[in-house]
Amino acid sequence: DGGITQSPKYLFRKEGQNVTLSCEQNLNHDAMYWYRQDPGQGLRLIYYSQIVNDFQKGDIAEGYSVSREKKESFPLTVTSAQKNPTAFYLCASSTREYQETQYFGPGTRLLVL
């Protein structure tokens, strides 16, 4: 089955620690995205990538980093510079056609110890 997978489902971060969230898709989509969702809030775009080896900052990129070495993979690193990382992180992918929709992974819930 085609789809998007994210791991882990839950992740705990200690103070000063960098953690990496995994996102993989087998939909052959060019574009991939990372969103953050806080309780009762909408989705905020962290980073997006249109093509391998290229990515752009979204609205709230500070304290995060990404890479796009393969079409299928778009990992997100939450660095120690992100002072309030507790949130629900969602990865999505799509084609680059404006009329096409996004497909989301099941999300990773990050908690700070």
Add this chain to the structure above:
Amino acid sequence: RKEVEQDPGPFNVPEGATVAFNCTYSNSASQSFFWYRQDCRKEPKLLMSVYSSGNEDGRFTAQLNRASQYISLLIRDSKLSDSATYLCVVKKGGGSYIPTFGRGTSLIVHP
């Protein structure tokens, strides 16, 4: 003014009721419109695309009003399982495929 605005609700309705949500968008160049459903602590899932001519999928009807810059979602004969948050999504045209999400409207259907 936010790019995409929704009434957060919650909308509390009894089973069998008809309920409608609106979503306004500020960019007149917007070309593509979608409704997503998000269950508690889950990822958003596409409910339906919204076409200029409107579209219907069972109990759900979506409409687009370009003149007033809003889209709507009508749910007829509400079920308990319809309880969720409904997200409005808008994409601009002109080569931009990055969507803008509304904050969502919460629907609670009670017995």
